[in-house]
Amino acid sequence: MNRGKLVVIVLLAIVLIAVGAWLGRRVxxxxxxxxxxxxxxxxxxxxxxxxxxxxxxxxxxxxDSDFRARLGAAVSYLEISLSHDPKLAQAYLLLGRAYCLMGEYQKAIAAYRAFTGLRPRNPLGHLELAFAYQKSMAEPSGSELSADELRALILTELSAAGVDPTQLIPEAGNALFCQKNRTASGLFEMAISLGVAMSSSDELLWDMLTIVNDQRLPQRDGLTSLPVYTLADFSRIEAEDMIWLGDGEIFGKPMSNFSSSNGIFWWNGASVFVVKVVRPGEFLLILTAQNTPPAPVNLQIEHNFAPILNFELIRQDMSWQEFETDLYLDIGLHLISVRFTNYSYINGIGRSAVVDWLKLERK
Incomplete structure (x- = not known):
């Protein structure tokens, strides 16, 4: 065989072997x-x-031990993946998430930084890195960086993600009312760590979120404006005393402030109160509401913003009607809300909902 052809064949074989090895590692x-x-x-x-x-x-x-085992397996698989291809960006992103869930925020930061280094234009990586920095501020072993240095890094990453810090709290409120409670909590915590100013309405949202997530009120100066009822075996809550969650100036005020007849929902929205349960158990929740025209009037009862009962008032005869459901409550604080969901005008008449009271009785 011609020497030149032999050299070409050998070189081609070497290239094919190298490409095959690279593809094998990639796979x-x-x-x-x-x-x-x-x-x-x-x-x-x-x-x-x-x-x-x-x-x-x-x-x-x-x-949970099963979850911890799965996270450990995830980390092992992802580290093996990166040993075969250290430039596999998605593996770093997943590794950052796994370490966040394990509470190992310094390792999460390293993984997220590797991802943003490989994908600098991906806003999600910068956003998740900002939250890892924020979590590291409260880590016992902590970062070697000062709080001010960490805040500067957080602001840099938020900027790279296209996030305005002043919008963190409004976005937290949106997430809360969409029942994305952990997302809302993270946004609030980020805003607080950056010193974003909070209005009294913002503080009320933070109170509700802390109750929903942790069954307690946040430790801060000032008292919440939420009504808190101690629940041993029985409690009756008048609708007029519940706090209205509506737009603008009515937010955070008692329902009685905006009605000639107590307990009227003039628009879609929720009214809330808090119960402090001293002994866990099964309770019967009873609500009384009025059959007002035009029907139907749709109401929803929620526990910690999760729906537990939906019902319609259809009689239109101004009669009162009771609705009930069972509800198990642990020791601690619980947020109970009544939500009006179908406000509209029918033949020129505005639909509204009227609630008289709500009771909780131990079964």
Whole structure:
């Protein structure tokens, strides 16, 4: 065989072997990335809030041994993936999320920084890195950086993600009313760590969010404007004393402030109160509402913003009607709300909802 042809064949074989080896490593890297992502998804799915995938560092690290085992497996798979291809950006993003869920925020920061280095124009990586920095501020072992230095890094990453810090609290409010509670909590905590000013309405939202997530009020100066009722075996709450969650100036005020007849919902929205349960157990929740025209009037009762009972008032004869449901309550604080959901004008008449009272009785 011609010597030149032999050289070409040898070189081609070397190239093919090298390409094959590279492709093999790439395939293995992607395989282990997928395996790691599957383990991680099994954990994150438990936090899935109405189809929304929350930011991992806004979640509470799970203590369940099965979840911890899955997170450990996810980390192992992702590290193997990166050993085969250190430039596989998505693996770093997933690794950052896994470490956030494990509460290992310094490792999460390193993974997110690797991702943003490879994908500097991806806003999600910068946003998740900002939350990892924020969480590291409260880490016992902490960062070697000062709080001011960490705040500067957070602001840099938020800017790279296209996020205006002054919009964190409004976005938290939107997330809260969409029942994305952990996302809302993370946004509030980020805003507080950056010193974003809060109005009294913002503080009320933060109170509600802390109750929903932790069954307690936040530790801060000043008292909440939410009515808190101690619940041993029985409690009756008048609708006029419930706090109205509506737009503008009416937000955070008692319902009686905006009605010639107490307990009227003039527009869509919710009214809320808090019960402090001293002994856990099963309770019967009873609400009385009026059959006002035009029908139907749709109301929803919620526990910690999660719907527990939906009903319609259809008689239109101004009669009062009771609706009830069972509700288990643990020791601690619980947010109970009544929501009017179908405000509209029918033949020139504005539909409204009228509530008289709500009772909780131990079963």
């Amino acid at each position: 293995l890297a992607i395989h282990y990335q997928v395996r790691g992502g599957q383990e991680l998804d099994e954990v994150i799915r438990t936090f899935n809030e109405w189809g929304d995938v929350p930011i991992a560092c806004t979640l509470i690290a799970p203590v």
